[in-house]
Amino acid sequence: MNILGISCFYHDAAACLYRDGTIVAAAEEERFSRRKHDATMPVQAAAYCLAEGGISIDQIDYLVFYEKPLLKFGRMLTSAIETFPRGITQFVAAMPPWLREKLWVPALIREKLGYRGEILYSEHHLSHAASAFLMSPYQEAAILTADGIGEWASTTIGHGEGTSIELVKEIRFPHSLGLLYSAFTAWLGFEINEGEYKVMGMAAYGKPTQVDKVRQLIRQADDGGFALDTRYLAYQHSLHAWAPAFERLLGAPRTFDGDLDPRFVDVAASIQFVTEESMVKLAEAAHRLTGSRNLCLAGGVGLNVLANRAILRHTPFENLFVPPGAGDSGGAVGAAAYLYHTILGHARSEILESAYLGPGYSDDEVQRFLVERGIAYERVDEAELIERVADAIASDQVVGWFQGRMEFGPRALGARSILGNPRNAEMKTIINEKIKHREPFRPFAPSVAAEDANRFFEDVGPSPFMLLVADVHESQRAFLPAITHADGTARIQTVTERQNPRYYRLLRAVERRNGAPVVINTSFNVRGEPIVRTPADAYRCFSHTDMDLLTLGSFLVRADAKRADDPYPGRKRVGTADTVWVS
Ligand SMILES: [Fe+2]
Incomplete structure (x- = not known):
């Protein structure tokens, strides 16, 4: 059975060919188009996956998209209404691509990939969860997903056993560790979805002296739940990441690649500290829920290696699995694997031990x-x-x-x-x-x-x-x-x-x-x-x-x-x- 998983239209579009429980091929579109973080329909990556598998698009049994576009549209519409009139600017700005592309995902898949069969949809965080758990060496594990935003959820905890995945709790937009980290990334003068590694690198040079201020933006409960104080943030209703209150709290943003000014370096260390603290609390909640020794983690926040270390150090988990495509590109793998194992009930046969899934040259x-x-x-x-x-x-x-x-x-x-x-x-x-x-x-x-x-x-x-x-x-x-x-x-x-x-x-x-x-x-x-x-x-x-x-x-x-x-x-x-x- 050939399943084609597709993720696109947010960032890091990718395709994956999944055959009888094995990843035949998986690749990000950016490597073909040469546009970094290319989010467009992964036409070239999909063509490569089919070629690697020696099949044509007509031999695909199922095509799975990694999220539900209509749910996501519903979230944008709801937040525009809730934050009206402020949110209308962002809504209007976001509309042309939505009308042009995202609402027409099935039509675009048919047109661009020449696919004529039925299209199935996973959910964003289920795709993340599956990309970790179903590829992991564990038959049973707690699952934690955390990213900027999926359809509504930004964070989930759940349990995986055999081929079943159950996401038990979720935290929803606008409350999001990924978006909070991105707001600081932008304030520190870096590009969102690109500069998060730079914040993490910078954090090592600073001291978390601004933790109390950063904590004003996020209320964390002992059960792992958190809520952002949205008065400091603006992404929920505008094209900016932070609101004027953010600057009143932390000062003017860093505007250029200057020297390591302690003011900014300490803020980097502080947002990193708070992110680790939150991820540890979430992981503890996942542990209480499941009692497992194993944790599977995915979503863009899973790329924060320091938070991953904090989880291993400060929670009862003994083992941690994070897949190589922890961000949205991995959704293509997760969606395909979720359909094959969890929906269709096929036993798991493979553990993902290496990430060499793309094109090779003789x-x-x-x-x-x-x-x-x-x-x-x-x-x-x-x-x-x-x-x-x-x-x-x-x-x-x-x-x-x-x-x-x-x-x-x-x-x-x-x-x-x-x-x-x-x-x-x-x-x-x-x-x-x-x-x-x-x-x-x-x-x-x-x-x-x-x-x-x-x-x-x-x-x-x-x-x-x-x-x-x-x-x-x-x-x-x-x-x-x-x-x-x-x-x-x-x-x-x-x-x-x-x-x-x-x-x-x-x-x-x-x-x-x-x-x-x-x-x-x-x-x-x-x-x-x-x-x-x-x-x-x-x-x-x-x-x-x-x-x-x-x-x-x-x-x-x-x-x-x-x-x-x-x-x-x-x-x-x-x-x-x-x-x-x-x-
Ligand atoms: Fe995601």
């Missing part, structure tokens, strides 16, 4: 690309490839590492990654200057051979999707300075030989030179660009940056083979001293 395909473009290359066997890359990393070169199938979800996990030496304290600056041009307060994360993770990090379990954070052992912080964040933590990816054999062997080769099976792993892209998908994307990124070496499957391309005659379409270079790419 050596023949890579070679054809290199020959057609006249790019100088060397073809080497795997052993030599690994030795050469390990040599480059140990000598502080920056390597573009492209192999196997592309990752699903926002993290690069050793298939489309840029790698560097974690032992060199200057490496963060080097990678930023050569390639990434990121804010200096953002950390770079490590990949580590799973069996050795405890040598360097405290209390780490499996973290295959880079969604857990761990303290670097004090004794190891000077040994691995490039991946140790200001607060002594690192967001880690644990790698097993089974999950990614070639990447694992590379880690071992680095260990022979460096004494640690650890590399810096950052996503293969420049600022403002989605992660690369094809060999051509990778070569273009390589050519436009100061990366030292590129691997494409079994091929090595050296820096002297760069050719920057292929500009980034639709992008322009801005800035002077700190040149950045923007979309």
